[in-house]
Amino acid sequence: MQTEGIIIHDSACSSINGKGYDFYIAKNGSIVPASSRTDKAYIHICLEGDFARSFSGSVPEVKEQIFLLSKLILRVSRLYDFSYERIFPHSRHCPGKYFPWAELVIWDNDRYH
Template sequence: MEYKGFILHHSRCPSINGKGFDFWVGKDGGIYAAPLLTDPDYIHICLEGNYAEKDNVPQQWERREQLFAAGKLILELTARYQISPLLIEPHNKTCPGNFFPWNELVIYPADGYH
């Protein structure tokens, strides 16, 4: 199956409610996979937390663990499904939210180091 890229969500997104994502990345860096990939075009990754509200953004140390795990997951999935790791989009204008730290999600596809 050819995927176009990745869609990122936050866990307070109203479209999540138990389904609608393929991988969940917890604040502690734990990764949980849904039994099946559900969208034929994109792989959906949900990050625990609410990046739409400044007061609910995960703490710095939580974000570091979470974004490190998300970056590793994205690199593994890019290798498995032949997707560019640079094709990452937000779900919509409010998800993952205005306070999502895009600059902290660092991925180095050239040498595989994160």
């Protein structure tokens, strides 16, 4: 089965159905990969935090998470050969209403944006 896209989660999500994540982006900037794929159709990426409560784009840790997420999305989409535009929320409530979708800048060229 071909990978179809990426599902975004936050760590406050309670309904992952025991699957886990393929990548976890911590607030300290580390990216923790899973030992094996959790889903053949989608790559699941979780960001540490609760975007249902609030979002502060001025917090350096959150800015770094979003930057790393954009780079990871681009890299994974190239690796598994699908469009980097195929990014979806896990559910209506995850990653939360304050997730900064507008801050998620994915640029297909290797240059500063």
